Amino acid sequence: MSTERNRYIFWNQQQRYAPYIFIAPFFILFAIFMVYPLISSLIMGFYEMRGFQSRIFVGLGNFTDLFADPIFWKSLLNTTLFALGTLLLQLPIALFLAILLNAKFVKGKNFLRLAFFTPVLVAGVFVAIIFNLIYDQRAGLINNEFLLFGKEIGWLSNERYVMLAVIITGVWQWAGYNMIFFLAGLQGIRQELYEAAAVDGANWWQSFIHITLPSLRPVIAFVVVVSMIGSFQLFDLPYILTNGGEPADAGTTIVMYLYKNGFQFMRLGYAATIGWVLFIIIAIISIIQLKLLGIFREE
Amino acid sequence: MRFPYDADNFPLGKGPMVMLILFLISCLFIFAPADETEKELEFWVFAPTHYEEYQARLPIYKTLQPDINVQLINFGGTMHDKLLTALLSDFGAPDLVEVEINSIGRFLKGDIEEVGFVDLRPRLESEGWLDQLVISRFTPWSYGDKIFGIPHDLHPVVLLYRDDLFKAANVDMTEIETWDDFIIAAKKATRDLDGDGEIDQYAIVLDNKTESDYMNLLLQRGGGFFDAQGNVIIDSEIAIETLEFFTSLFNEHQIATPVYGTWHGDPSNYAAMQDGKILSILAPDWYVGLLQSQVPQMSGKWKAISMPAWETDGRRTTTRGGTMIGITKQCENPELAWELLKFTYFDRASLINRYETTLIIPPLKAAWDAQALKQPLEYLGGQPLGELFIELAPELPPRYQNPYWSEAADLLNDAIFAAVTQKQTPRQALTELAEKIRTTITKDQERWKIKD
Incomplete structure (x- = not known):
């Protein structure tokens, strides 16, 4: 009798707790690899390492140091430039390509889609190596073949051109990827809307402004927010392209500066502070973008 | 005795049985006692x-x-x-x-x-x-x-030069003893070959974006960023004079070209060497080895001499890497x-x-x-x-190490670029740099003292 009752209790309890046990692995891994490092890095931001074994509490010292650090501001400016390049150059190009590939008169769409999408399949490190050769001052494709401005341009040695070179590379790598999202959005727009507009006498531009763009709003919001987050996390491309941010930190981005402080200078507390400031910057920019694009607006 | 389960009646089917078997085999490997003798x-x-x-x-x-x-x-x-x-x-x-x-x-x-x-x-x-x-x-x-x-x-450093092109400029590089001699020779070899007003052939290539070539010269003179006791000495007169000399090679004398690409081992730099745009380079032993493997087609065109000294009978080498x-x-x-x-x-x-x-x-x-x-x-x-490297080896200058070298080198790169591009004078660039590093070190020491 007692055994039967025990078995009953076991099955009863088992039914109650089994779902939690089944989903536990995710939460345990999430806690170990996400929550713990997050909390740990936040705490670390208030400390500074003293060698490998001990650390010192510095309060807000890392934050005040950071805001007085000219290289941090320069890296923030460089990263913002890249983000603006993404917003004003890369995404319009991606949208243009998507519209082009959605047009009826274009032939070989599948091939072109694949061709434009392919750069994203190449690892950032290889992209940087390829573009290092393209920007090469002596034998590079741009200087050698196109002879822009009639003379050699130090794309990677003149601080004025470095971020431009990084932005152009970013466009090559990511425009095709974002094009796919826009293309999916365009294909979801009902054809009747355009037909109705045409009946009302709307031209191509009016249809684009009043039908295409509003219909693409959720896709644009997604692409803009994700691209901005990616832009502010830029690291491998300029790191290899500019040999660690040279010359004169013209190619240093925030994440690159974080890496340098954490791993090259052994200032882990300062690096954690940069990480949290970057998180706050990304969060603010994302919220502003979502607000501006009306994602929080009730339909 | 018959095993109670086979693949067909194993609870939850064959999949879990295979996973269990793999798990048990993995455990055998993980927990197997290690070979104590090895x-x-x-x-x-x-x-x-x-x-x-x-x-x-x-x-x-x-x-x-x-x-x-x-x-x-x-x-x-x-x-x-x-x-x-x-x-x-x-x-x-x-x-x-x-x-x-x-x-x-x-x-x-x-x-x-x-x-x-x-x-x-x-x-x-x-x-x-x-x-x-x-x-x-x-x-x-x-x-x-x-x-x-x-x-x-x-890693002793020599001056590697294009024997054919210096000879064509009527310069005997083997007679060079000091940097002053080198400047006189370099001015003869630095030339505008097509008469378009732009120099096509520079006597030497130097890295103006990183500390590498500047430190080559500074170490040769017995200077450095830190001394043996860990003091910052990058704003010493010797360091400032060396940077003034370094920048003068680009600006005043116009005999040096900045490195093509990101560093001396960049394909762009190799291309400039092959085109005869660069006639010499400060080369440690490993760099000559690199050139030999990366640009084999230039075999026979190079020769090496000891680095020019800062004064007669001065040190004729430095160390790099x-x-x-x-x-x-x-x-x-x-x-x-x-x-x-x-x-x-x-x-x-x-x-x-x-x-x-x-x-x-x-x-x-x-x-x-x-x-x-x-x-x-x-x-x-x-x-x-x-033989040349071995002859120079006893003269190698010391290069004192310091925990702040990475930060220092990063800022030194910026200071050199600012001085060569004339955004700051060498004195301003190095004084500011030294102050920054001293402040960082002092701040750390003060923080650590609090804990002690």
Whole structure:
């Protein structure tokens, strides 16, 4: 009798707790690899390492140091430039390509889609190596073949051109990827809307402004927010392209500066502070973008 | 007796049964008792050429020490970050590791007793190795009175020049003794060949974006960023004068061109050399080896002389780059690691082979009389380059190491670029730089004092 009752209790309890046990692995891994490092890095931001074994509490010292650090501001400016390049150059190009590939008169769409999408399949490190050769001052494709401005341009040695070179590379790598999202959005727009507009006498531009763009709003919001987050996390491309941010930190981005402080200078507390400031910057920019694009607006 | 389950009636089916079997087999491997007679040594490197050299030598080591299993791993450029993580977490560091000269500083931060490498000074002294190696070459790997690594190399620097093009400009480079002589010769060789008002041929290529060539000159003069006691001396008169001289080569004398691409080993720089745009370069032994393998078509066009001195009978060389080998404190058997270290770093045959494959001059003096080092080098038109390097080796300047070197080098790059591009005077650039580093060091010391 007692055994039967025990078995009953076991099955009863088992039914109650089994779902939690089944989903536990995710939460345990999430806690170990996400929550713990997050909390740990936040705490670390208030400390500074003293060698490998001990650390010192510095309060807000890392934050005040950071805001007085000219290289941090320069890296923030460089990263913002890249983000603006993404917003004003890369995404319009991606949208243009998507519209082009959605047009009826274009032939070989599948091939072109694949061709434009392919750069994203190449690892950032290889992209940087390829573009290092393209920007090469002596034998590079741009200087050698196109002879822009009639003379050699130090794309990677003149601080004025470095971020431009990084932005152009970013466009090559990511425009095709974002094009796919826009293309999916365009294909979801009902054809009747355009037909109705045409009946009302709307031209191509009016249809684009009043039908295409509003219909693409959720896709644009997604692409803009994700691209901005990616832009502010830029690291491998300029790191290899500019040999660690040279010359004169013209190619240093925030994440690159974080890496340098954490791993090259052994200032882990300062690096954690940069990480949290970057998180706050990304969060603010994302919220502003979502607000501006009306994602929080009730339909 | 029959096993109660087969594949068909196993609870939840065949899939879980296969997973369970795999799990049990994995457990067998994981928890199987290790072979007590075989000892393991893990050895990390970051340079592919070093990996190939040691990999080729390991079978010989196995015959000498059959019970020791050496795990040689090449992590490439990420190795230093992996090592840092392993030392920070106090877990997973190798027994032996090679560290690059610009990366060692970060491992020396904090209390010297907490540095993750074993102090090798007692072993070097008791076995008499210090006298057998070039003593100044220990400075990059020493801090305080401790020696944390053994030098892999010397890396003396020579002036490598285009023999054909200097001859065409009627310049005899073998007569050059001082930098003043070089400037006079360089002005003859720096030329606008097509008359369009732009210089097509520069006497020397120098890196204006990083500290490399400036430090070549500064170390040659006996200066540096830090002195032996760890004081910042980058704003000393000697450092400022050297940067003034360095910038004058670009601006006042217009005999130097900035490096093409990101560094001297950039394909762009090689292309400029082949086009005859660059006539000379300050080259350490490893760079000549690199040129030989990367631009073999220029064989016979180069010659080398000792670096021009700052004054008559002054030092004719400097040092650029380097690697050390160290034993980490996580090593469970430092004695075994020390024996492997000696096998890879102090074995004469191995060091001669190193020169033959990479042109790297070994720091062990006993290897210098080897015939291989005296052989004429075809790439340099038959000049016996090894002899020149060995002649210069005793003159190598010290390069004092410091925990703040990485930060210092990063800021020094910016200061040099600012001075060469005339955004700041050399004095302003270096004074500001020194102040920044001093402030960083003082701030850290004050923070640490609070804790003490």
